[in-house]
Amino acid sequence: xxxxxxxxxxxxxxxxxxxxxxxxxxxxxxxxxxxxxxxxxxxxxxxxxxxxxxxxxxxxxxxxxxxxxxxxxxxxxxxxxxxxxxxxxxxxxxxxxxxxxxxxxxxxxxxxxxxxxxxxxxxxxxxxxxxxxxxxxxxxxxxxxxxxxxxxxxxxxxxxxxxxxxxxxxxxxxxxxxxxxxxxxxxxxxxxxxxxxxxxxxxxxxxxxxxxxxxxxxxxxxxxxxxxxxxxxxxxxxxxxxxxxxxxxxxxxxxxxxxxxxxxxxxxxxxxxxxxxxxxxxxxxxxxxxxxxxxxxxxxxxxxxxxxxxxxxxxxxxxxxxxxxxxxxxxxxxxxxxxxxxxxxxxxxxxxxxxxxxxxxxxxxxxxxxxxxxxxxxxxxxxxxxxxxxxxxxxxxxxxxxxxxxxxxxxxxxxxxxxxxxxxxxxxxxxxxxxxxxxxxxxxxxxxxxxxxxxx
Numbered sequence: 001x002x003x004x005x006x007x008x009x010x011x012x013x014x015x016x017x018x019x020x021x022x023x024x025x026x027x028x029x030x031x032x033x034x035x036x037x038x039x040x041x042x043x044x045x046x047x048x049x050x051x052x053x054x055x056x057x058x059x060x061x062x063x064x065x066x067x068x069x070x071x072x073x074x075x076x077x078x079x080x081x082x083x084x085x086x087x088x089x090x091x092x093x094x095x096x097x098x099x100x101x102x103x104x105x106x107x108x109x110x111x112x113x114x115x116x117x118x119x120x121x122x123x124x125x126x127x128x129x130x131x132x133x134x135x136x137x138x139x140x141x142x143x144x145x146x147x148x149x150x151x152x153x154x155x156x157x158x159x160x161x162x163x164x165x166x167x168x169x170x171x172x173x174x175x176x177x178x179x180x181x182x183x184x185x186x187x188x189x190x191x192x193x194x195x196x197x198x199x200x201x202x203x204x205x206x207x208x209x210x211x212x213x214x215x216x217x218x219x220x221x222x223x224x225x226x227x228x229x230x231x232x233x234x235x236x237x238x239x240x241x242x243x244x245x246x247x248x249x250x251x252x253x254x255x256x257x258x259x260x261x262x263x264x265x266x267x268x269x270x271x272x273x274x275x276x277x278x279x280x281x282x283x284x285x286x287x288x289x290x291x292x293x294x295x296x297x298x299x300x301x302x303x304x305x306x307x308x309x310x311x312x313x314x315x316x317x318x319x320x321x322x323x324x325x326x327x328x329x330x331x332x333x334x335x336x337x338x339x340x341x342x343x344x345x346x347x348x349x350x351x352x353x354x355x356x357x358x359x360x361x362x363x364x365x366x367x368x369x370x371x372x373x374x375x376x377x378x379x380x381x382x383x384x385x386x387x388x389x390x391x392x393x394x395x396x397x398x399x400x401x402x403x404x405x406x407x408x409x410x411x412x413x414x415x416x417x418x419x420x421x422x423x424x425x426x427x428x429x430x431x432x433x434x435x436x437x438x439x440x441x442x443x444x445x446x447x448x449x450x451x452x453x454x455x456x
Contacts, residue, residue: 008048015050019058027067027082034080038068099412100445104243104390104433105302111358112305116350117341123348124340133336138328140167140312141336144343148312151346152296156274157284158314159291165312166324167334171270172203174297174313175235177326178268179207181319182233187266191231193221195421197242200235200270213423216241220248223255232265238286239274243421243431244392245384247283257286260293266316267294273302275355277387278363292316300342302389302435303355310338362389368439369432372446377453389435392418395428399453404430407452413445 006022008015026032039047041055048055059076062068070076132141139145148165152158168174182188190204194213204211212229215222221236236256238248248256260267269286277283287296291314299311315323327333345351366385373382379396395404401417408415418429434442 006048008050010049015054016057016061019048019050019054020061023058023062024065024067027062027078032078034078034082036078037075038077040075098409098414100441100448101414101436102432102434102445102449103414103416104431106306106433107302107304107389107435108358108361109305109436111361113350113354116345116354120344120348120350121337121341124344125337128340132340135332136336137324138333139163139324140165140334141339141343144339144346147343147346151351152285152298152312152314155282156271156296156298157288158296159288160296160314164320165314166320166327167339168311168313168327169309169331169334170299170301170306170311171272171297172199173309173330174299174311175200175203175268175270176207177323177330178295178313178315178319179204179209180326181322182266184322185319187233189229189231189233191226191229191234192423193236193241194423195243195418195426196235196237198420201421201423204235211235211423215424216244216246218246220246220252221256223252223259226256227259227263232263233268234260234265235268235270236286237270237272239271239277239283240384240386240388242270242272243384243390243416243418243429245386245388245390247386248286253286253289257290257293260290265293269294269296271296271298273388274298275303276359276362276389278359278366279386282387287314292318295319303351303358308338310334310342362435365434365437365439365442366391369434369442369446372443376446376450380453390431390433393430393432395430395453399428401428401430404428404449404452407455408449411448411452413448413452415449 006019006026008018008022012018032038041052041059045052045055059068063070066079067082068076069079142163144167145165146162149160149162152160152165168177188209190209190211191214192200192211193216195216201211212231214226214229214234220238220241226234236248238253240247256267259265267286271285274282274285285296287294293316295316296314297311300308313323369391370382370385373380373393381394382391383394384390384392395401401419405415405417416431418426418431437445
């Protein structure tokens with residue numbers, strides 16, 4: 001019988017309690033596996049310098065608690081189903097960070113304009129009347145809504161009056177509130193682009209929506225395929241389709257608006273990273289073409305930081321009031337100080353200056369990633385390079401997504417597989433984000449990724 005290492009300090013007294021706690025901890029931690037035989041009472045007493053009565057009492061307590069079981073002729077053993085299989089990662093704790101993280105969806109958090117944001121916060125708080133810090137309009141502060149309307153009209157060609165944008169805690173909350181409002185109007189069948197964001201799919205399903213996939217080709221959403229469904233709502237990313245990076249073609253934009261009007265349907269436009277277009281000015285949003293049939297959702301998650309939880313929704317007039325009421329009963333409104341700071345950043349031009357700065361940096365990173373992929377993975381097809389913070393890499397024929405992802409992670413590179421984003425089968429592909437790595441590190445990450453592809 002192997003020695004059972006349980007610490008017992010004679011100077012502390014309560015020897016039975018010490019032994020009981022030590023044995024219990026050993027079982028819980030798995031050091032004493034289920035079914036393992038513990039030492040006989042005489043043997044353990046001799047090993048630890050205890051009286052046999054102390055060991056007998058400790059064993060009896062643990063049998064009573066269910067940690068140990070005693071059987072005549074076979075000694076005392078660890079009860080099944082008690083020992084932990086493995087220590088669980090604490091809820092909410094961050095995942096281990098790989099050396100090279102190419103996961104899409106996160107901007108360069110080091111580029112957040114801290115000085116400008118602090119200055120805007122100070123100016124806004126100095127000028128704000130005390131009443132601004134109380135409960136206000138759940139749709140958002142009037143000054144921010146007015147600034148947002150001007151900004152969206154100028155840079156996204158949106159059709160929104162000063163009081164029309166509703167301030168929300170990011171696109172996720174905007175979509176969740178919208179699902180609730182639309183259910184009251186009988187809209188329960190949603191179409192989505194196939195492939196699309198796995199987070200969006202998960203959110204829809206969490207709120208009871210069973211999404212219908214509509215294929216995406218090189219011109220964007222296939223509107224003819226959409227028309228063949230019974231969906232009355234479609235969720236799209238027309239400025240930079242996620243994950244393929246396709247920009248919805250002008251003909252398809254017109255077809256989509258005609259579909260919405262002829263079917264009294266609704267288009268939900270997730271304008272998630274439209275600020276970053278590299279070949280020309282960003283294409284205007286769909287909402288400006290059909291304000292009565294398009295809901296425009298946007299946020300600061302890509303342009304500033306997702307941790308701000310600050311976004312907006314521009315809705316058809318017939319839905320706006322119900323949406324604001326849903327927002328009221330969700331949280332009574334978004335944080336006031338963040339709204340004041342962002343309104344100040346918009347009005348003073350600080351947000352536009354920030355976008356110009358980071359857009360140039362992201363373009364350099366995009367170029368570095370594309371050049372490295374063409375050099376190290378010439379058989380793979382690169383798409384979606386005109387805009388955004390990620391690109392779409394269709395792997396060489398015969399590649400298995402899961403093998404490439406696992407091989408890359410083993411080399412310290414995190415990449416995002418496209419298979420979980422699909423509702424129907426498609427080619428092996430990856431979505432590669434480039435917002436968080438320097439040009440040099442992007443080049444090295446592609447070298448390692450190429451090794452994973454070759455080894456898969």
